[in-house]
Amino acid sequence: MNNNNAQQKVIVVGGGIGGLAAAMSLTRQGIEVQLLEQADKIAEIGAGIQLGPNAYSALDALGVGEAARNRSVFTDHLVMMDAVDASEVGRIDVGESFRKRFGNPYGVIHRADIHLSILEAVQEHPLISFHTSTRIDNVEINDDGVVVTDTNGNQFKADALVGCDGVKSVVREQLVGDAPRVTGHVVYRAVVEAEEMPEDLRINSPVLWAGPRCHLVHYPLRGGEQYNLVVTFHSREEEEWGVREGSQEEVLSYFQGIDERPHRLLSLPKSWKRWATADREPVESWGEGRATILGDAAHPMTQYLAQGACMALEDAVTLGEAIRVCDNDLEKAFRLYEEIRIPRTARVVWSAREMGRLYHAKGVERQVRNALWAGRSQERFYDAIEWLYSWNVENCLKHPGEK
Numbered sequence: 001m002n003n004n005n006a007q008q009k010v011i012v013v014g015g016g017i018g019g020l021a022a023a024m025s026l027t028r029q030g031i032e033v034q035l036l037e038q039a040d041k042i043a044e045i046g047a048g049i050q051l052g053p054n055a056y057s058a059l060d061a062l063g064v065g066e067a068a069r070n071r072s073v074f075t076d077h078l079v080m081m082d083a084v085d086a087s088e089v090g091r092i093d094v095g096e097s098f099r100k101r102f103g104n105p106y107g108v109i110h111r112a113d114i115h116l117s118i119l120e121a122v123q124e125h126p127l128i129s130f131h132t133s134t135r136i137d138n139v140e141i142n143d144d145g146v147v148v149t150d151t152n153g154n155q156f157k158a159d160a161l162v163g164c165d166g167v168k169s170v171v172r173e174q175l176v177g178d179a180p181r182v183t184g185h186v187v188y189r190a191v192v193e194a195e196e197m198p199e200d201l202r203i204n205s206p207v208l209w210a211g212p213r214c215h216l217v218h219y220p221l222r223g224g225e226q227y228n229l230v231v232t233f234h235s236r237e238e239e240e241w242g243v244r245e246g247s248q249e250e251v252l253s254y255f256q257g258i259d260e261r262p263h264r265l266l267s268l269p270k271s272w273k274r275w276a277t278a279d280r281e282p283v284e285s286w287g288e289g290r291a292t293i294l295g296d297a298a299h300p301m302t303q304y305l306a307q308g309a310c311m312a313l314e315d316a317v318t319l320g321e322a323i324r325v326c327d328n329d330l331e332k333a334f335r336l337y338e339e340i341r342i343p344r345t346a347r348v349v350w351s352a353r354e355m356g357r358l359y360h361a362k363g364v365e366r367q368v369r370n371a372l373w374a375g376r377s378q379e380r381f382y383d384a385i386e387w388l389y390s391w392n393v394e395n396c397l398k399h400p401g402e403k
């Protein structure tokens with residue numbers, strides 16, 4: 001309980017989508033936030049991101065829905081194609097009936113644009129101060145608060161701490177102490193101008209070409225002026241989590257036997273960035289005392305459901321709601337937040353792995369995959385994704401099935 005009427009202060013470590021969203025959510029409960037980011041400026045990488053209707057619900061609850069909507073492209077379908085014979089495997093209509101069912105659209109947006117949509121609100125907020133070039137390397141949790149120390153020896157004190165410091169979280173290292181699971185799956189991402197995109201592939205939908213042990217995705221950005229390209233494959237190398245420059249030669253070596261329609265896309269980017277990906281096995285606890293974690297620090301996941309950032313946004317809103325219903329008792333609120341978020345995000349982590357298996361199927365698995373959704377009605381698709389997309393601020397503290 002916040003029983004001394006003093007202004008509550010929380011430290012948020014990390015200025016990614018999760019950290020910015022957490023900062024906004026905390027201020028909505030009257031809490032002052034110190035946002036600590038290791039980079040010298042708060043920014044996002046040049047690539048796209050897909051946002052489900054649950055993400056727009058969260059953005060609305062944070063007060064930045066309109067800014068994000070104005071920068072989004074709302075898509076018509078989610079399409080899966082077989083990359084070997086270019087046959088259609090499945091198609092979900094995300095138009096009018098989808099929006100009506102889930103209360104929000106399915107969108108795609110440049111990562112810099114979603115980040116900026118939250119950052120603008122953070123920068124204007126009188127309760128938020130942020131410190132760049134501040135890399136945290138130690139966390140101390142006491143009965144009455146937290147002390148974090150950066151690599152220059154500067155100390156920051158507050159009533160509580162939320163670690164939003166990504167896949168290799170230092171905060172998680174101290175609170176949980178487990179290791180990420182390197183998947184061995186490598187992702188290349190690039191953005192190309194619309195005029196470079198083959199005309200027949202300028203489609204207003206995320207289109208996924210599923211190939212054996214690899215897949216490729218494209219979708220429009222910024223009013224269709226650009227296209228995001230993402231390719232993924234099972235690496236032959238021993239991978240370590242991280243980002244480096246990639247090479248077209250490597251990409252091409254993994255996409256042999258792929259139909260010419262998607263294959264043409266592999267030669268378009270002039271430079272590629274290469275991510276070796278990781279997730280983590282879900283755990284039963286994310287924190288202790290007045291410390292917890294959020295976003296990729298809490299539940300890094302493979303990108304196959306396009307939900308990592310959506311989950312970080314949901315986390316942030318849920319954390320704020322937990323604080324509200326716990327009357328600003330931060331320790332109690334953090335445990336309530338974890339009780340609700342751990343099982344939901346674990347389901348997403350495991351479901352994403354399963355989707356990856358479908359995307360990369362070969363042989364008989366591929367045949368089964370291609371027959372899986374044949375003739376399925378849109379209503380049945382919607383029923384199957386209801387658990388994921390129907391999240392909103394009103395139901396965020398409910399357990400599954402609770403009315």
Ligand SMILES: Cc1cc2nc3c(=O)[nH]c(=O)nc-3n(C[C@H](O)[C@H](O)[C@H](O)COP(=O)(O)OP(=O)(O)OC[C@H]3O[C@@H](n4cnc5c(N)ncnc54)[C@H](O)[C@@H]3O)c2cc1C
Binds near residue numbers: 013135187307311
């Ligand atoms: C290829 C790919 C495609 C994806 N596509 C989608 C998609 O379509 N839709 C979707 O919802 N999600 C997608 N995701 C997932 C999404 O990108 C992440 O889940 C999301 O960005 C996580 O945000 P975050 O703020 O938790 O972590 P991060 O974005 O990693 O931010 C962490 C921040 O903390 C800072 N930091 C780290 N350590 C410290 C420290 N010790 N001290 C201070 N600061 C620190 C970092 O500099 C960084 O700014 C994708 C991911 C990948 C890899």
